[in-house]
Amino acid sequence: xxxxxxxxxxxxxxxxxxxxxxxxxxxxxxxxxxxxxxxxxxxxxxxxxxxxxxxxxxxxxxxxxxxxxxxxxxxxxxxxxxxxxxxxxxxxxxxxxxxxxxxxxxxxxxxxxxxxxxxxxxxxxxxxxxxxxxxxxxxxxxxxxxxxxxxxxxxxxxxxxxxxxxxxxxxxxxxxxxxxxxxxxxxxxxxxxxxxxxxxxxxxxxxxxxxxxxxxxxxxxxxxxxxxxxxxxxxxxxxxxxxxxxxxxxxxxxxxxxxxxxxxxxxxxxxxxxxxxxxxxxxxxxxxxxxxxxxxxxxxxxxxxxxxx
Amino acid sequence: xxxxxxxxxxxxxxxxxxxxxxxxxxxxxxxxxxxxxxxxxxxxxxxxxxxxxxxxxxxxxxxxxxxxxxxxxxxxxxxxxxxxxxxxxxxxxxxxxxxxxxxxxxxxxxxxxxxxxxxxxxxxxxxxxxxxxxxxxxxxxxxxxxxxxxxxxxxxxxxxxxxxxxxxxxxxxxxxxxxxxxxxxxxxxxxxxxxxxxxxxxxxxxxxxxxxxxxxxxxxx
Amino acid sequence: xxxxxxxxxxxxxxxxxxxxxxxxxxxxxxxxxxxxxxxxxxxxxxxxxxxxxxxxxxxxxxxxxxxxxxxxxxxxxxxxxxxxxxxxxx
Numbered sequence: 041x042x043x044x045x046x047x048x049x050x051x052x053x054x055x056x057x058x059x060x061x062x063x064x065x066x067x068x069x070x071x072x073x074x075x076x077x078x079x080x081x082x083x084x085x086x087x088x089x090x091x092x093x094x095x096x097x098x099x100x101x102x103x104x105x106x107x108x109x110x111x112x113x114x115x116x117x118x119x120x121x122x123x124x125x126x127x128x129x130x131x132x133x134x135x136x137x138x139x140x141x142x143x144x145x146x147x148x149x150x151x152x153x154x155x156x157x158x159x160x161x162x163x164x165x166x167x168x169x170x171x172x173x174x175x176x177x178x179x180x181x182x183x184x185x186x187x188x189x190x191x192x193x194x195x196x197x198x199x200x201x202x203x204x205x206x207x208x209x210x211x212x213x214x215x216x217x218x219x220x221x222x223x224x225x226x227x228x229x230x231x232x233x234x235x236x237x238x239x240x241x242x243x244x245x246x247x248x249x250x251x252x253x254x255x256x257x258x259x260x261x262x263x264x265x266x267x268x269x270x271x272x273x274x275x276x277x278x279x280x281x282x283x284x285x286x287x288x289x290x291x292x293x294x295x296x297x298x299x300x301x302x303x304x305x306x307x308x309x310x311x312x313x314x315x316x317x318x319x320x321x322x323x324x325x326x327x328x329x330x331x332x333x334x335x336x337x338x339x340x341x342x343x344x345x346x347x348x349x
Numbered sequence: 350x351x352x353x354x355x356x357x358x359x360x361x362x363x364x365x366x367x368x369x370x371x372x373x374x375x376x377x378x379x380x381x382x383x384x385x386x387x388x389x390x391x392x393x394x395x396x397x398x399x400x401x402x403x404x405x406x407x408x409x410x411x412x413x414x415x416x417x418x419x420x421x422x423x424x425x426x427x428x429x430x431x432x433x434x435x436x437x438x439x440x441x442x443x444x445x446x447x448x449x450x451x452x453x454x455x456x457x458x459x460x461x462x463x464x465x466x467x468x469x470x471x472x473x474x475x476x477x478x479x480x481x482x483x484x485x486x487x488x489x490x491x492x493x494x495x496x497x498x499x500x501x502x503x504x505x506x507x508x509x510x511x512x513x514x515x516x517x518x519x520x521x522x523x524x525x526x527x528x529x530x531x532x533x534x535x536x537x538x539x540x541x542x543x544x545x546x547x548x549x550x551x552x553x554x555x556x557x558x559x560x561x562x563x564x565x566x567x568x569x570x
Numbered sequence: 571x572x573x574x575x576x577x578x579x580x581x582x583x584x585x586x587x588x589x590x591x592x593x594x595x596x597x598x599x600x601x602x603x604x605x606x607x608x609x610x611x612x613x614x615x616x617x618x619x620x621x622x623x624x625x626x627x628x629x630x631x632x633x634x635x636x637x638x639x640x641x642x643x644x645x646x647x648x649x650x651x652x653x654x655x656x657x658x659x660x
Contacts, residue, residue: 122503126550148510151502151520166550167505173547185550203511211509211532214545218507222547230511277512277519358602393599401603404641 042179042225043195045142046114047086049347050320051226051255056313057320058341059116059228059257060332061088062108064099073104077111079329083336085344086143088116088228088322092123095155102132105141116199117141120149125165126174130184133175137194144196145228146171169222172198176223198223203230204241206278213244220254227254228322231261233281235311242317251317258312261324262305262335265297266290302335309339350379350470351443352477353386353463355394361439362401364460368436369408372428373398373462374450375415376442383477385463386441388415394441394462410435419446425453432457485555485562491543493534498551500527506548571630572612573623579616586614605641609634 041048050057060080065072073089080087089104098104105115117136124132133144148168152160166174174185175198182193200219204212216227232238238258245251263269263281266289273281285304292300305323312318321341325332336342365371373395380386395411402409412435417424419442432438432454440447441462451459467479482499489496498504502520508528512519516529535541553559572593574586590612597607611633613626639647 148503148505150512153520162503164504165553167503167507168510169505169507169547170550174550201511206509206511207513207515207526208509208529208532211544215507218545218547277514358599362603397599397603400600400605400642403645404603404605406645 043142043197045086045197046347047116047143048197048225050085050345053345053347055085055345056341057086057255057257058084058336058344059086059088059320059322060084060329060336061090061322061324061326062104062329063090063093063326064101064104066096066098068099070099070103070107073099073107074111076329077108077113079332080108081111081113082344083332083342084113084323085320086114086116088118088145091118091120091147091149092155094150095122095152095157095160097156102136102139102141105136106139109140114143115141116143116145118145118147119171120147121164121166121168121171122149122152123160123163125163126185129166129171130174130178133178133194133196134190134192137196138192142195142197143199144175145199145201146175146224147201168200169218172200172219172222172224180223197225199226199228200224201228201230203278204232204238205230205234205280209237209241212241213248213250216245216250216254217248220250224254226319227256229256229259230278231259231324232308232312233279233285235308237280238312239315242315246317251319255319256317257320257322258309258315258318259322259324260305260308260312261326262328262331263289263301264328265294265301268301302331302338305335306338309335309341313339350382350468350477351445352383352466352469352479353380353441353443354466355385355390355441355463356461358397358401361394361398361460361462365398365402365409365437365439368458370410370435371460372412372414372432372435372438374419374428374438374440374442375413376417376419376440376446377415378418378420378442378446380442380463381415382471383469384475386443390441391415394439416442419443420449422449422453425450428454483556484551484553485559486552488548491548492531493538493540493543495527495531495534497527497531500525500530502527504551506551571627572610574612574614576614576616606637608637609640 047057062073062076062080087108089101089108091101092098101118105117108115146168152158152162175196177185178190178194179196182190184190202216266286269281269286269289272279288304289297289300309321312321323332323335373391375386375388375391377387391413395413398411399409419425419440433456437458437460438450439460439462440450444465447459447461468481468483469477469479472478479499481496484498497506497508501508502518503510509526513526513529516526518524518526535544572589574589577586580586593610593612596610600610601607611630615622
């Protein structure tokens with residue numbers, strides 16, 4: 041076991057894993073995290089806490105993880121390399137591990153121009169690939185990258201994100217392989233709408249045996265309305281929503297569009313379960329956490345397995 | 350070349366508030382090539398300043414000069430006989446030249462007339478784009494001659510990130526994704542095994558991050 | 571007044587087009603220093619269009635007269651000598 045986290049044990053035992061996401065608040069109010077955590081509890085094997093997503097300043101991911109952990113759900117720390125140099129990254133990792141965080145997702149991070157501080161300095165001291173390598177070195181060899189021994193190695197189940205819908209398509213699987221070579225244990229994909237593209241991606245990945253080296257969780261995001269779908273397609277880089285899906289929602293009257301979005305999300309989960317190499321699902325119901333129970337239950341994934349200590 | 354953009358005229362006029370007699374110094378080097386600080390630009394800027402000041406009811410004397418370079422002491426020394434006859438120097442050379450002049454003429458206020466930009470190339474007359482960050486540890490041989498530090502908005506070494514769409518960077522649709530360019534070039538050169546290797550963490554100490562830099566050639570000093 | 575050949579008829583191929591871009595730049599500079607872009611204008615004419623030239627000139631002169639003395643001319647005359655009318659005209 042790399043970290044013996046709940047997520048790792050669920051996946052190693054061969055269960056189809058479920059994770060979800062919590063965005064911390066734009067402020068210091070911990071109750072907002074506690075409310076979201078309460079909606080997540082019981083529906084997932086681990087819950088991601090985002091790290092200043094889209095460069096918009098939010099309560100820190102580590103703090104969010106602590107609140108999620110207190111509420112009884114296993115947290116998954118997201119860490120971007122946009123804002124912290126390698127000194128701060130190592131330090132925060134040691135701290136998070138000391139506080140009991142056992143899952144980590146290593147990310148580049150959206151460029152700061154998207155947030156409220158586009159004038160901020162651009163750090164990117166090491167990239168997400170190198171962060172994976174750094175954590176693996178600390179975890180498995182018990183040393184800093186500089187070579188000094190650690191007074192206690194951090195224990196993390198190391199994850200990375202992939203986007204099968206970004207360009208160029210041909211490089212996406214080779215890049216996944218690089219992340220696995222660097223030390224990734226699991227993968228969460230960007231949210232999927234275009235099943236054809238995703239299936240091609242997974243075929244390429246499986247042909248290279250990557251699904252046996254790493255656990256791949258397919259990302260899904262329920263659409264609240266046709267408007268939301270069109271917005272995401274236009275404004276969010278790397279999102280590809282086929283016209284048929286937008287039309288299915290648009291065909292519903294406004295009050296019924298949300299329900300249709302959830303129905304489509306459940307269908308997607310059932311469809312990815314059938315794809316070879318998919319070990320779980322990552323449900324990103326951003327600001328819609330109250331629907332998690334309905335979506336995950338509707339997909340037949342409740343109750344979640346309870347792993348013995 | 351080193352590129353730059355003109356400072357807004359209001360900013361320049363504000364800097365010139367205390368002065369009635371200045372030298373306006375251009376440079377025949379990089380700033381001439383990118384049309385921001387050469388001889389012609391000195392003339393246009395001097396004219397603009399004079400008109401603005403006259404319209405405001407205040408005269409200003411401007412001695413217009415354009416030096417071969419402002420970053421070599423030999424080219425600055427010829428100014429020494431007359432520099433103190435004027436109250437200030439407004440320089441439209443790059444930041445290195447402006448500072449060097451300030452160091453050589455310590456009793457004269459030195460004012461920057463441009464905002465120095467980046468190390469870049471001429472895409473076509475009127476358009477210049479950034480190519481080099483001066484990181485001090487060049488890896489162009491591994492990336493098909495395209496710099497990941499400069500041309501990737503996130504300076505990543507194993508790109509592209511998930512924000513690359515249609516060869517465009519998520520930062521700006523007019524900015525090409527540096528890693529798309531690198532991959533296209535590696536494919537064309539049949540060097541894709543350069544891509545599949547994990548690169549060591551970048552040493553930023555050879556860049557300005559390690560402190561202001563210095564080159565010393567023992568064989569020359 | 572800046573006069574260039576009709577577009578497409580430039581002896582130097584596109585000198586007139588470049589000139590227009592540069593005149594535009596002059597507008598910007600004059601605007602930035604509050605003198606105003608209306609005192610410079612570019613017209614396109616062929617050498618044989620004498621009547622048009624006269625018409626453009628009259629038009630432009632009228633425009634400038636309506637604008638009145640520029641800030642610079644006023645400043646040169648000295649603020650105290652400027653009449654109410656001249657000040658209003660700018």
